[in-house]
Amino acid sequence: xxSLMIWFFSFVAAPVSGHQSTADPSLDPPPHxxxxxxxxxxxxxxxxxxxxxxxxxxxxxxSDVDWFSFPLERGQRVEFxxxxxxxxxxxxxxxxxRGRKARGRARATAGGRLILYRAKRTGNHRIQVQTRHxxxxxxxxxxxxx
Numbered sequence: 001x002x003s004l005m006i007w008f009f010s011f012v013a014a015p016v017s018g019h020q021s022t023a024d025p026s027l028d029p030p031p032h033x034x035x036x037x038x039x040x041x042x043x044x045x046x047x048x049x050x051x052x053x054x055x056x057x058x059x060x061x062x063s064d065v066d067w068f069s070f071p072l073e074r075g076q077r078v079e080f081x082x083x084x085x086x087x088x089x090x091x092x093x094x095x096x097x098r099g100r101k102a103r104g105r106a107r108a109t110a111g112g113r114l115i116l117y118r119a120k121r122t123g124n125h126r127i128q129v130q131t132r133h134x135x136x137x138x139x140x141x142x143x144x145x146x
Contacts, residue, residue: 055142062134072119083112097123
């Protein structure tokens with residue numbers, strides 16, 4: 001029994017990738033570099049970062065989802081715009097304040113995606129940005145009145 005426990009411990013503790021971990025975790029390379037765009041950690045709806053009025057520059061890859069929030073008043077009409085060189089791979093979804101279902105359909109534009117939206121409720125709306133394929137994309141996201 002002891003030899004089995006020792007074997008299991010040594011197997012679990014051994015480095016899997018060949019990367020030797022250091023004593024200081026801050027010296028280890030980050031495990032996920034693709035989506036590090038200065039807005040992390042916004043990979044969950046509950047961690048949505050505020051979308052500033054001037055917009056943001058972001059990056060996503062196959063394993064990354066970015067969430068942003070933006071306050072709207074009931075009846076307010078806006079356009080959410082995401083621009084990218086890889087626009088055909090970009091997915092943009094808009095969620096109302098308490099909604100779990102996406103509202104507003106993203107339309108393809110010459111260089112990105114566009115959602116025309118009229119707020120049905122006052123509150124923080126959430127925008128989700130991700131890719132459709134295993135490609136990393138840089139994008140610019142902003143909102144403008146219409």
